[in-house]
Amino acid sequence: MGGGFFICLEGIDACGKTTQARLLVDFLKHRGYPAVYTTEPTRGPVGQMIRRLLSSESRPPPVVEAVLFAADRLSHVKGEIEPSLKAGRVLVCDRYYYSSIAYQGSAGLDVDWIRRINSFAPRPDLAIYLDVSPETALSRLGESKTVMERLDVQRAVRQVYLSLVEEGELVIVDGERPVREVFEDVKKLALKLIEG
Secondary structure, eight states: OTTOEEEEEEOSTTSSHHHHHHHHHHHHHHTTOOEEEEESSOSSHHHHHHHHHHTSSSOOOHHHHHHHHHHHHHHHIIIIIHHHHHTTOEEEEESOHHHHHHHHHHTTOOHHHHHHHTTTSOOOSEEEEEEOOHHHHHHHHTTOOOTTOSHHHHHHHHHHHHHHHHTTSSEEEETTSOHHHHHHHHHHHHHHHHHO
């Protein structure tokens, strides 16, 4: 689509996605690329609703989560992802539809159905999975946790992500290391895509 590149970073909570996505955007900008950071859930109306739901005491039914995320993603694709790619930008996305597959799939929803309701979403050129243990993730989070940030939830989510790695949809990077070491791997993968 256009001359742009679409990179997304995935992983369980507190794996370092946001840090790595922002580092990558800054790095690419310094190299002269028109790089843009974006995230899901978005800051739009549906994204804000999702953020409120996830900060509540109890988790919504997985089907509600999946539909809301797909609706938010549709506005994201039409309003930001497709225009950025058509304009030749390098779009770096902090979470994408793999998160729906991992979080709602691990909660019992049919993964094929999740894929179908997200079939409008363009496939990224590169999807990186930052792997950390759920124990590491929860220790990084400290006391402030959402309904998703429980050990059993994160363990189940990680298993789905690892299956996506095995299927070749995600490229795994060890997220247990210091930030700069992780970034070296993220940077190399991005440059291999963009510069060949």
